[in-house]
Amino acid sequence: MSGVVVTPGRRLGLAAEYEAGSGTYVRSGMVYASILGTRAEEPAGDAGGKPTVRVERRNAKFAVPAVGSEVLCRVVRLNPRAASVAIMMVGETPCQEDFQGIVRVQDIRATEKDLVQMTESFRPGDVVRAEVISLGDQRSYYLATVRNEHGVVFAQSAAGNTMVPISWEEMQDPRTGAVEKRKCAKPF
Template sequence: MAIVTPGERLGLNGEFIASHGTVEIGDHIYAAVVGTVTTTPSESDGERLIIQVVPKSKRNMAASIPEVSSIVTGKVLRVNPRMATLSIMVVGETPCADNFQGVIRVQDVRATERDKVQIYNSFRPGDIVRAEVISLGDSRSYYLSTAKNELGVILATSPAGATMIPISWEEMVCPKTKVVENRKCAKPVDA
């Protein structure tokens, strides 16, 4: 399976039948998109193979769509008293092909003392959060949870512009100003 770029000659019309991601010009077939060349036998013409170029962005797309129980990493866009809204950037270790949104509802922030959770004391806009997909949610967003120890804020920036350091499971400190802020911190994952 060779990677090709637009304009690369793939073969002759007499040898192949042009399909998706290809273009016929004269007697030759050329790649029309960046991707991988694949050939399959033709059912109608037993002598020629069907040639196509599968776009590079489409090959890993299935792996980068959030599913129930997958771990995602996202950036907090906004918070309100009921939920934090995230832009999902990574599913597992694969960057997302599209823009997905997720919400962490107040009852899904932690496993214990759910009635005492305040979203603004757990997340702030701009925080990078590791969460688990618990439901496909509605048409606008996935439902996420940070109720496990290894889930929560993994990167936060203080008002002074420094990367904050977790000092407990619910607090982070700015190394410049020594100001302590509340967050639902993620336990570091051992590599």
Template sequence: MERIGSIVTPGEQIGLTTEFTVGPGTYESRCGKFVVASVVGLTHRGKSIPGINGPKIQLCVGIPNQKDSNILPKTSDEVTAVVTKVNTRYATTDILCVSDKVVKEKFQGIVRQQDVRSHNIDAVEIYSSFRPGDIIKAEIISLGNQRSYYLSTSKNHLGVILAESSAGHIMVPISWEQMQCPVTKAKEHRKVAKVEKV
């Protein structure tokens, strides 16, 4: 179940303790079977740690070292971001990745009510589209104001890609506007990103 190079949120299982050991941004699950993310970030391999049954590779979550210079988001780039705040008019996000590259600096993005979806825009409710902690895929549509990029999730493949239920479990998408907790079966509204079938 190794998940290298994936965006994860706190509480997600990212590897087995029989194969890996904990590193920065991770901890061992209560049952002792899993390496679990403790922060939002990108999973990557750390150093090799000696163990009783031989060395194990650390599983880490965060921003790995990159040789690239600072990545500057630009219009039409697709980004991965975490929702930090929501109000009646927009959702505020922190941009984590531009395309598949993790950003070193902190860039803020805003998804306004009119940019959530492409149809029935007047009926959009931000609280029914995003919640703090959601991981979203979005497109930069303009540079916005001095501190924030304007983001859009109006295309079908954009929107929430990862969300935690009120009970603390990773939800499963069941439609373009709903996700469901696999444990409690409770349904929550989101603007869900459509996953392309391979």
């Protein structure tokens, strides 16, 4: 289990089985990571001792979403009220591991929120530029695409071709001419 990237608050093991090293803390009988880094274990120093678990910072940049961060994510699945996404980049920095995010239907557009339909905004596989609006629950960040520069930046048609935006709410397959509804990001 050494070498795994861990975030603050991640459980590393039982305090009865491990000594807490640098970058960790003990609470309620569990050892937790206190910093972002990689997990490392040192073997027990004496015969009756416990191995030490610690978290080491690496020189590489770690991308962790924060409120206000612009992220690039891939739509994983849809339901009528929200889109589940995998956050791949925070700003210009790629994530070591994908973070989970949710774009709720009310966070897609700034106006006419009651008319928004999830299937007319995103489809599974779309790459979306969004902003982190809340750290959400323990599993997912809450994201929004209400600004003009946020929305779908890459999508494939039903035929499998890369689509191009033709308006803020439509993309077209240049080969077949098929038009599909999307909440498109304004190009830079």
